[in-house]
Amino acid sequence: MANLVGARIERKEDKKFLTGKGRYTADINLSNQTYAYFVRSPHARAKITKVDHSKAKKAPGVVDVFTGDSVTKDKIGGLICGWKIVSQDGKDMKCPPHPVLAKDVVNFVGDHVAVVVAETLEQAKNAAELVNVSYKLLKPVIKTEKATSFENIHEGIDNNLSFDFILGDKGKTNEAFSKADKVVKLDLVNNRLIPNAMEPRAAIGDYNTSSDELTLYTASQNPHLDRLIMSAFNAVHPEHKFRIVSPDVGGGFGSKINVYAEDVVVAYASKKIGRPVKWVAERSESFMSDNHGRDHVTHAELALKSDGKIIGLKVDTIANLGAYSLVLAAVTPTYLYAPLVLGIYDIPAACCTVKGVYTNTAPTDAYRGAGRPEATYVIERIVTEAAKEIGMDQAEFRKKNFINKFPHQQCLVHNIDSGDYNAHLDKALELSDYKNFENRRSQSAKKGKLRGIGLSTYFEACGVAPSAVVMSIGAGVGLWESAEIRFNPTGNVSVFTGTHSHGQSHDTTFAQIVGDKLGVSIENIDIVHGDTDKGPFGMGTYGSRSLAVGGTAIVKACDKIIAKGKKVAAKMLEGKPEDIDFKGGEFILKNSNKKKTIGEIAFACYLPGTFGDVKSPLPEGVEPGLIETSFFDPSNFSFPSGSHICEVEVDEETGETKLVKYTVVDDFGTVINPLIVEGQVHGGVAQGVGQALYENAHYDESGQLTSASYMDYTMPRADNLPQITIDYTCTPATSNPLGAKGCGEAGTIAAPAAVMNAVIDAVGSDVSMPATAEKVWKVLKKNGSKKAAA
Amino acid sequence: MAVIKIKVNGKEISREVSDSTLLSDFIRDNLLLTGTHIGCDTSQCGACVVHLNGKSVKSCTTLVADCNGDEITTIEGLSKNGKLHPMQESFKKHHGLQCGFCTPGMVMSAVDLLQKNKNPSEQEIRDWLEGNICRCTGYQGIVAAVKDAASKM
Numbered sequence: 001m002a003n004l005v006g007a008r009i010e011r012k013e014d015k016k017f018l019t020g021k022g023r024y025t026a027d028i029n030l031s032n033q034t035y036a037y038f039v040r041s042p043h044a045r046a047k048i049t050k051v052d053h054s055k056a057k058k059a060p061g062v063v064d065v066f067t068g069d070s071v072t073k074d075k076i077g078g079l080i081c082g083w084k085i086v087s088q089d090g091k092d093m094k095c096p097p098h099p100v101l102a103k104d105v106v107n108f109v110g111d112h113v114a115v116v117v118a119e120t121l122e123q124a125k126n127a128a129e130l131v132n133v134s135y136k137l138l139k140p141v142i143k144t145e146k147a148t149s150f151e152n153i154h155e156g157i158d159n160n161l162s163f164d165f166i167l168g169d170k171g172k173t174n175e176a177f178s179k180a181d182k183v184v185k186l187d188l189v190n191n192r193l194i195p196n197a198m199e200p201r202a203a204i205g206d207y208n209t210s211s212d213e214l215t216l217y218t219a220s221q222n223p224h225l226d227r228l229i230m231s232a233f234n235a236v237h238p239e240h241k242f243r244i245v246s247p248d249v250g251g252g253f254g255s256k257i258n259v260y261a262e263d264v265v266v267a268y269a270s271k272k273i274g275r276p277v278k279w280v281a282e283r284s285e286s287f288m289s290d291n292h293g294r295d296h297v298t299h300a301e302l303a304l305k306s307d308g309k310i311i312g313l314k315v316d317t318i319a320n321l322g323a324y325s326l327v328l329a330a331v332t333p334t335y336l337y338a339p340l341v342l343g344i345y346d347i348p349a350a351c352c353t354v355k356g357v358y359t360n361t362a363p364t365d366a367y368r369g370a371g372r373p374e375a376t377y378v379i380e381r382i383v384t385e386a387a388k389e390i391g392m393d394q395a396e397f398r399k400k401n402f403i404n405k406f407p408h409q410q411c412l413v414h415n416i417d418s419g420d421y422n423a424h425l426d427k428a429l430e431l432s433d434y435k436n437f438e439n440r441r442s443q444s445a446k447k448g449k450l451r452g453i454g455l456s457t458y459f460e461a462c463g464v465a466p467s468a469v470v471m472s473i474g475a476g477v478g479l480w481e482s483a484e485i486r487f488n489p490t491g492n493v494s495v496f497t498g499t500h501s502h503g504q505s506h507d508t509t510f511a512q513i514v515g516d517k518l519g520v521s522i523e524n525i526d527i528v529h530g531d532t533d534k535g536p537f538g539m540g541t542y543g544s545r546s547l548a549v550g551g552t553a554i555v556k557a558c559d560k561i562i563a564k565g566k567k568v569a570a571k572m573l574e575g576k577p578e579d580i581d582f583k584g585g586e587f588i589l590k591n592s593n594k595k596k597t598i599g600e601i602a603f604a605c606y607l608p609g610t611f612g613d614v615k616s617p618l619p620e621g622v623e624p625g626l627i628e629t630s631f632f633d634p635s636n637f638s639f640p641s642g643s644h645i646c647e648v649e650v651d652e653e654t655g656e657t658k659l660v661k662y663t664v665v666d667d668f669g670t671v672i673n674p675l676i677v678e679g680q681v682h683g684g685v686a687q688g689v690g691q692a693l694y695e696n697a698h699y700d701e702s703g704q705l706t707s708a709s710y711m712d713y714t715m716p717r718a719d720n721l722p723q724i725t726i727d728y729t730c731t732p733a734t735s736n737p738l739g740a741k742g743c744g745e746a747g748t749i750a751a752p753a754a755v756m757n758a759v760i761d762a763v764g765s766d767v768s769m770p771a772t773a774e775k776v777w778k779v780l781k782k783n784g785s786k787k788a789a790a
Numbered sequence: 791m792a793v794i795k796i797k798v799n800g801k802e803i804s805r806e807v808s809d810s811t812l813l814s815d816f817i818r819d820n821l822l823l824t825g826t827h828i829g830c831d832t833s834q835c836g837a838c839v840v841h842l843n844g845k846s847v848k849s850c851t852t853l854v855a856d857c858n859g860d861e862i863t864t865i866e867g868l869s870k871n872g873k874l875h876p877m878q879e880s881f882k883k884h885h886g887l888q889c890g891f892c893t894p895g896m897v898m899s900a901v902d903l904l905q906k907n908k909n910p911s912e913q914e915i916r917d918w919l920e921g922n923i924c925r926c927t928g929y930q931g932i933v934a935a936v937k938d939a940a941s942k943m
Contacts, residue, residue, distance in 0.1 A: 018890075019866065022825070283829065502889055676885065718932070
């Protein structure tokens with residue numbers, strides 16, 4: 001059998017999606033089902049003085065109405081922050097109460113106040129209009145940089161400061177700066193984004209009054225974690241009687257990690273009324289209440305020697321947490337951000353502070369890249385600026401400062417096991433024809449276009465694990481991963497993974513790995529995920545961890561299958577287990593022509609008696625069956641890196657930016673399926689381009705979200721993007737046997753800096769994200785461009 | 791309320807419908823053809839595109855009461871006798887889908903493009919698909935798939 005790992009194999013999961021047979025949560029309808037509609041706050045900040053639902057309760061078709069009082073009475077716990085950060089004064093971060101239905105105060109437009117459950121969706125919606133909530137309006141704080149000087153929006157949280165985090169040695173960094181020949185300074189805003197998975201969130205609670213079992217169907221990236229949180233903290237239902245199913249999920253990008261109020265409330269409501277309760281978000285609800293991402297205000301300084309060597313970095317960031325702290329809200333702008341500001345440069349001294357602040361906006365949390373795009377934006381913008389200021393070619397400047405020996409202990413956190421940064425930059429420079437850029441700039445100028453080039457040599461820490469490390473810095477759980485392999489008696493294989501695929505193509509990638517390991521064709525391998533009743537507890541999919549951590553758990557479970565198979569084969573082939581080789585799906589007795597296929601061995605494992613020619617094949621002490629489980633906890637993160645080179649043309653008359661050339665060279669370590677990996681990079685780059693040029697979550701001064709539809713929030717569309725050239729270099733990861741580093745977030749991490757460096761190169765001065773035509777035009781006008789049309 | 795007669799994926803159907811029922815809701819809730827997806831509430835995302843009398847429409851902005859006597863094809867009706875339509879084959883070959891949510895609308899829209907323009911340029915493909923949002927693929931695999939399908943249809 002040809003090698004499956006490394007092959008461009010078309011996806012196993014495609015047929016169902018292409019024929020309309022995908023089954024997303026909204027596609028599920030249960031008998032006797034009711035419909036939920038949420039009453040949400042229209043105000044950014046207000047006291048609730050009264051919730052009168054008497055009229056709504058009597059409206060046609062209404063089954064029940066639940067409010068903050070109902071959930072308090074039934075002791076339903078609030079939503080949690082799952083990873084707590086400690087401030088520089090040694091105190092724990094401050095988290096305000098976050099009830100699933102607000103009782104006393106609301107803190108952002110879209111905050112959940114009540115839910116109406118009715119026979120039809122229309123009836124629930126109509127009755128929700130009759131829920132009369134009396135509010136006493138309070139002045140909200142919206143802007144990130146204003147939060148600490150505003151009155152407290154949460155009782156007991158002074159200056160609206162959740163945490164004041166520091167990483168690095170301040171003294172040593174100051175000392176480095178005192179020796180600098182030049183200090184480059186930069187102020188940056190990382191714009192607020194809305195993840196916008198195309199499938200809006202949805203949840204169906206289904207309580208079985210006979211068995212006392214509760215099932216929640218929900219669009220989640222991590223159903224096991226959801227169940228744990230909802231059992232242990234929200235006290236919805238005991239874990240052993242609680243099943244969570246995340247069927248086909250239409251994209252996540254971080255926005256489907258959290259346990260949301262709607263998940264808890266439909267599960268709770270179903271128990272209360274003894275019938276299924278279904279909720280599907282309208283897109284405007286997704287805009288308002290899905291977790292948002294980014295929203296940083298940063299000042300950075302880079303200390304240089306006159307020869308261009310970087311000797312120190314200081315970064316001070318204010319991160320907007322929004323109204324409450326969600327599951328990964330605090331770790332995203334701290335441990336997923338601060339260590340990464342070093343990029344791939346050998347910087348001996350650095351210090352990064354992060355103030356996490358509360359405002360009256362939707363809570364922020366992980367959004368594709370989570371912390372790493374923000375870090376990359378800081379370092380890749382400032383190294384570009386530094387190269388310019390000292391008059392060095394930006395590629396040469398980067399190379400001069402690259403880490404070039406591995407393993408490398410960075411001065412902040414990470415110990416990078418492998419990489420070759422010159423290799424991917426050189427390849428990208430060649431593919432993009434970097435050396436002839438100035439010719440292209442002149443050609444563009446003849447057409448009246450300003451051409452610019454931008455580099456982003458990114459780095460990320462992903463394969464989010466290892467448990468000992470993440471728990472020592474505040475994670476509420478370990479981040480290992482599980483796998484179970486059930487080799488069925490008829491020779492096919494069911495693989496259960498604790499990760500979850502919502503576009504990442506696990507059905508195919510994992511089948512390729514198992515196919516190679518066990519010598520089974522991928523048609524006979526089924527990858528099962530997304531149901532807490534089926535496989536072992538697992539941590540889910542985020543942080544580009546599924547392959548490096550989940551894939552390795554699968555490899556280890558395969559190894560156990562082979563080890564047991566060898567014992568059984570030894571008995572059947574009349575040899576010793578150590579004399580059995582396993583290759584291409586066959587157990588072969590050394591120095592003989594005796595062999596058994598893995599299918600024959602599996603069959604024998606399930607029939608440890610006499611059946612036809614097969615007689616008691618199991619050696620003494622070996623249990624029947626061929627099912628193995630493995631839990632893998634890696635020793636380190638994995639560290640993908642790569643080089644993106646972007647070229648843009650800016651129309652001087654209109655300010656419109658057009659991407660004309662985009663080149664990517666990634667080092668993902670081992671690539672299992674290039675077709676799938678390219679798709680991950682394409683999509684990631686598109687989201688990064690979206691941040692740089694188009695997307696912006698905007699609140700007005702009163703706290704109204706003015707970008708709450710696709711008419712107002714600009715998603716990248718087919719006509720906004722060019723063809724992207726992709727290539728690879730490979731230094732395998734040493735922290736897992738696959739050598740895989742992770743590829744899911746890389747595009748989104750690198751692209752904003754590459755695009756913005758190109759825009760700034762074209763325009764000749766600073767532009768903030770998103771670099772919309774209007775904004776660029778204003779900058780051109782300010783710079784004295786005569787062509788910028790009036 | 792009105793009684794309408796329509797042909798959906800080749801099958802004659804007669805139903806009583808309210809004047810305000812959207813074609814997208816009718817297809818999903820009444821006919822249980824859940825391949826047609828609803829991704830927004832402003833007729834922007836294109837996940838709900840079906841063919842109405844052979845032309846692509848956003849079914850979330852079409853009233854089913856207006857469709858009396860019309861012929862509708864949804865994504866479920868595109869493959870014939872278990873064989874994928876060349877556009878579906880091409881999406882598979884070029885990894886034109888990831889999470890699959892926008893895919894039915896994207897495929898139905900792309901099929902209509904090739905009915906109108908047998909050999910579209912890359913720019914024409916990108917311009918045509920401007921009304922369909924995909925968050926996963928960066929449209930690269932999709933554009934490649936449509937080009938390839940054009941060469942085969």
